Amino acid sequence: MSPKAWLAGSAPRRAGIGLRAAHHSDWIAQRPDVGWFEIHAENYFAEGGLLPDILGTLRRDLPLSIHGVGLGLASTDPLDTSHLRQLVRLQDRYQPAVVSEHLCWSSAHGIHYNDLLPFPFTNEMLEHVVARVQLVQERLRRPILLEHLSSYVTFEESSLAETEFLTELIRRTDCGLLLDLNNLVVNAENHGIDPEGFIANLPADAIGEIHLAGHGYSRYGDRSMCIDTHDRPVPDRVWDLYRFSLRQLGAKPTLIEWDAKLPTLPTLAAEAHKADACVAEIT
Numbered sequence: 001m002s003p004k005a006w007l008a009g010s011a012p013r014r015a016g017i018g019l020r021a022a023h024h025s026d027w028i029a030q031r032p033d034v035g036w037f038e039i040h041a042e043n044y045f046a047e048g049g050l051l052p053d054i055l056g057t058l059r060r061d062l063p064l065s066i067h068g069v070g071l072g073l074a075s076t077d078p079l080d081t082s083h084l085r086q087l088v089r090l091q092d093r094y095q096p097a098v099v100s101e102h103l104c105w106s107s108a109h110g111i112h113y114n115d116l117l118p119f120p121f122t123n124e125m126l127e128h129v130v131a132r133v134q135l136v137q138e139r140l141r142r143p144i145l146l147e148h149l150s151s152y153v154t155f156e157e158s159s160l161a162e163t164e165f166l167t168e169l170i171r172r173t174d175c176g177l178l179l180d181l182n183n184l185v186v187n188a189e190n191h192g193i194d195p196e197g198f199i200a201n202l203p204a205d206a207i208g209e210i211h212l213a214g215h216g217y218s219r220y221g222d223r224s225m226c227i228d229t230h231d232r233p234v235p236d237r238v239w240d241l242y243r244f245s246l247r248q249l250g251a252k253p254t255l256i257e258w259d260a261k262l263p264t265l266p267t268l269a270a271e272a273h274k275a276d277a278c279v280a281e282i283t
Contacts, residue, residue: 011036011063011097011209011253015275017268018067018257024054032269035276036063036097038255042070045086055094065098065209065255066091072106073132073146074119088139098209098253100145100178101136103129103166120155121165133173145176145208150183150215150228154191162193163201176208181241182228182257186215189226195241204249212238212275213257231260234271242275246282254279 014035019027021043037058044051058064070083091099104116119125137143148166160168166177179202184195214232217224234242234256242254256271 011065013251013253013279015254015256015272015279016062016065017272018255018259019055019058020259020262022262023265023268026265027058028054030265031061032265032272034062034269034272036065036253038065038067041066041068041087041090044090047089052093059094064094064096065100065253066094066096067147068099068101069116070106071101071136073101073103073136074125074129075105075107076128077107077110079132079135084136084139091140091142098145099140099142100147100209102149103146103169104149116149118149118151118153118155120157121160121162122157123159126160126165126168129169130172133169133175137173137175143173143175145178147178147180147211148183150180150186152190152225152227161201163198167201167203170203170206176206177202178209178211179207179245179252180211180213181238181245182211182213182215182230182234185235185237185241186226186228189215196244199241199245199248207249207252210242210245210252210254211257212242212254212271214238229260230257232258234274239274239278243278243282246279251279251283 012035016034016036016038018038039055044055046052068087071080102116105119106113106115106117133146148162169175170177179199184193184198187193188195212234213230214234216227216229216231218227254275256268256275258268
């Protein structure tokens with residue numbers, strides 16, 4: 001199967017939700033009516049204990065997406081081979097429909113930062129990231145989806161538009177793209193980007209998944225910044241961008257992300273059902 005064919009059929013074109021520890025017992029008891037579910041890979045690296053059992057149980061009912069946060073594909077430190085080995089083992093054990101990772105850096109000179117950090121879009125960084133993505137895909141024996149970032153700074157050194165960088169990365173590695181619409185709204189607020197133009201300038205057939213989430217605002221001195229908080233319902237601006245994306249791209253597997261100030265599991269499922277209703281209305 002070619003990478004593009006895999007991306008096109010990777011997961012149900014319905015909405016899913018993220019599996020969080022606070023909801024484990026509710027997932028087992030309620031079995032929410034959603035299309036699929038996502039885990040953060042690093043939470044399930046342990047070989048024994050309760051978490052692998054829960055994941056194995058749910059995996060029998062629903063398609064699974066594994067979303068990584070720790071590889072640091074744009075870091076200049078050597079790729080963490082132990083981390084990658086554990087990701088390969090997790091994939092091989094649970095056979096997910098999707099494996100994705102953030103396009104960011106997270107360590108420098110052996111110091112690891114608990115964040116997803118942006119980088120300048122240059123030809124030098126493109127060469128660096130291409131090599132690391134190719135290595136990861138060779139180890140996983142599959143293409144992965146890469147998520148572009150929300151960010152709070154831009155770089156004068158950038159010589160490429162972000163969409164140019166992503167398009168060339170996709171072309172050279174056959175990876176796919178995880179399109180995070182909340183990230184686009186955050187970047188529109190902070191940097192003045194055009195979210196609709198961003199989407200229109202991407203290769204549509206490489207977009208394998210969409211994320212929806214909420215955001216907040218904080219003040220830093222005299223400046224208000226939009227923060228990618230994942231701690232509230234999907235706001236109207238993100239829903240509007242989702243409808244635009246559906247018209248441009250067609251239906252894609254879509255995830256509701258909610259990582260802090262967690263609501264009840266039925267509330268999360270209701271957000272997923274709202275996304276499914278958008279698909280039924282537009283496509």
